[in-house]
Amino acid sequence: MKIKAVETLRVEEFPNLLWVRLETDQGLIGLGETYFGPQAVEAQIHEFIAPRLLGSDPLRVEAHAPRLVGYVGKGGSGVEMRAASAVDIALWDLWGQATGQSICQLLGGPSRDAIRVYNTCAGTHYVRNTAAVKTDDFGLAAAGGDTYEDLQAFLERPTELAQSLLDMGITAMKIWPFDFAAEASGGQH
DSSP states (O other), X not given: OOEEEEEEEEETTEEEEEEEEEEETTSOEEEEEEESXXXXXXXXXXXXXXXXXXXXXXXXXXXXXXXXXXSSSOSTTSHHHHHHHHXXXXXXXXXXXXXXXXXXXXXXXXXXXXXXXXXXOOTTTGGGOOSOOOTTTTTGGGTTTOTTOHHHHHHHOHHHHHHHHHHTTOOOBOOOTTHHHHHHTTTOO
């Protein structure tokens, strides 16, 4: 099996998200995704990663890993790492499909029987804002009262949001009440 196409996909409704689609000569399609700065990640994938993957065996995931970033840009969470991560997910997806196994099983099986679910409280419009999100409205102006806008709910109606999550069996939520202070101090306090 060989990789015959590397494609990136963006949806206008979610401009910060990028999906990677790897297609093999046997018709399998692996999907990966990443968040933030999709234009730069897309360029990294098409200009740097795709030429290294085309014609190669997608099941050699570990052999591909160091070739996805090169020797520059190995650290942090920059464009190179976000591109490599999205492609890595797609490669594992292909391997799982080719062998009829879940990615979890390929990575050694589950380490626990259950995992606690939490709500990030980012809402449906948080990932749509391509500008730097500021605490003056967290990009909520575009939400227009969306029913599932959990970021706005945590800011304005936290008790109501917490109860609705508990009613759904979700017992934890991730919030960021101190971003206002961090933004005001430039991240120094």
